[in-house]
Amino acid sequence: MNCTKCKTKAVIGLPRHNAAFCKGCFNGFVHDQVARAIKSEWMFGKEAKILVAVSGGKDSLALWDILLKLGYKADALYVNLGIGAYSEQSHAKVTKFTESVAASHGATLHVHTVEQEAGAGIKELAQLIHRPTCSTCGTIKRYQFNRVAIEQQYDVMATGHNLDDEAARLLGNVLHWQEEYLDKQGPSLPASVAGFAKKVKPLYRLSERELAAYAVLNRIDYIVEECPMAKGSKMIQYKEVLNRLETESPGTKQTFYWGFLDKQSKKQPTATTMAEKDRAVLHPCTSCSQPTTAEVCSYCKMMARAKTVAPH
Numbered sequence: 001m002n003c004t005k006c007k008t009k010a011v012i013g014l015p016r017h018n019a020a021f022c023k024g025c026f027n028g029f030v031h032d033q034v035a036r037a038i039k040s041e042w043m044f045g046k047e048a049k050i051l052v053a054v055s056g057g058k059d060s061l062a063l064w065d066i067l068l069k070l071g072y073k074a075d076a077l078y079v080n081l082g083i084g085a086y087s088e089q090s091h092a093k094v095t096k097f098t099e100s101v102a103a104s105h106g107a108t109l110h111v112h113t114v115e116q117e118a119g120a121g122i123k124e125l126a127q128l129i130h131r132p133t134c135s136t137c138g139t140i141k142r143y144q145f146n147r148v149a150i151e152q153q154y155d156v157m158a159t160g161h162n163l164d165d166e167a168a169r170l171l172g173n174v175l176h177w178q179e180e181y182l183d184k185q186g187p188s189l190p191a192s193v194a195g196f197a198k199k200v201k202p203l204y205r206l207s208e209r210e211l212a213a214y215a216v217l218n219r220i221d222y223i224v225e226e227c228p229m230a231k232g233s234k235m236i237q238y239k240e241v242l243n244r245l246e247t248e249s250p251g252t253k254q255t256f257y258w259g260f261l262d263k264q265s266k267k268q269p270t271a272t273t274m275a276e277k278d279r280a281v282l283h284p285c286t287s288c289s290q291p292t293t294a295e296v297c298s299y300c301k302m303m304a305r306a307k308t309v310a311p312h
C-alpha cells in the first residue's frame, strides 16, 4: 500500500477517504482537518488564547499537540477526579506531555484536584450527595473549565471530542428525541452570556482510529484505559453499533454527523437569538457568580451539600 499523495510506503489506510498516507502526509492530513474545522465553524482566530481540556487520553493530548504545532497559543486544564490508579496514571501522562512537548511551545498546564476542594474523590463525593458519579463529574468538569477560562481570560475552551464521540452522542439524542440537546450539539457553541466561555470541538472531523494513529506515530504517551466509570455506558454501546456500520460501509459516521451539521446550519438560530434566549433565563449565582438558571448554581449546591454530609 503506497501513500496516495507522495507514493512512498503508506503507514495507514483511510477507507472513508479512499486514501492511504505515509507518516508525513498523514500528519499533514490531520492538521488540515483541524484547520478546516476551526475555519469553517468560526472557532477562533490566530491570536486567540485557548484553554484545552485535557484528560490524559489520546484525543485531548493530540488536540493540544496539534494546536501548538499549528502555531496557536494553547494552555490546558486537567481535572484530577481522584479515581485511584486511573487518575494517578492519567495525571502522570498529562504532566509528561506538558514537560516534554507543551513547555517548549511556552504553554502552561492548570490543574484542579477534586479531592482538595470537595474533601473526597468523585466516587465518594457522588455517594455522599446521592447522585450518579458521571453526572457529578460532568457538573464539576463543566464548572471548573468555565471558571478557569473566565478567571484566566481565555477566549475559548477546546475539548477533544472526535467524530466517533459526536456521532454516538447524536445517535443517543435522536433515539430519545432530545431536541434541546440536538440544538446544542454543534462543534462551536458561542459564549451567549457574560460569565460563560465559548466552547469548541476542533477534532470533530477526525475519527477515534485516526487520532489513535496520530498519537502513536507522534509518540504521544497517553492513557489507553477508559475511565473505569464508563464501563457499560450507553455511549460505548452506541459507538459499538456505529463501528459495525462503519466496517460494512466506510463513511457512515461522517455522513451521519456531518449531514446533521449541514441541516442544522440551515435552521440554526443565529448566535444573537441563542444569546437572547440564554440572557432571559440566566443570571449570576448568588454564591460564586457563574451564570445559572437557579438562585444558587448546581456546583455550589453540590459543594454545600458535600460539606454538610461529609464525615468530620
Ligand code: SF4
Residues within 6 Å of the ligand: 122, 133, 134, 135, 137, 138, 227, 228, 229, 230
Ligand atoms: S466516565 Fe469517568 S470521566 Fe467520564 S463522566 Fe464518568 S466519571 Fe467522569
Ligand SMILES: [Zn+2]
Residues within 6 Å of the ligand: 003, 004, 005, 006, 007, 008, 021, 022, 023, 024, 025, 026
Ligand atoms: Zn506521503
Ligand SMILES: [Zn+2]
Residues within 6 Å of the ligand: 285, 286, 287, 288, 289, 290, 296, 297, 298, 299, 300, 301
Ligand atoms: Zn455557584
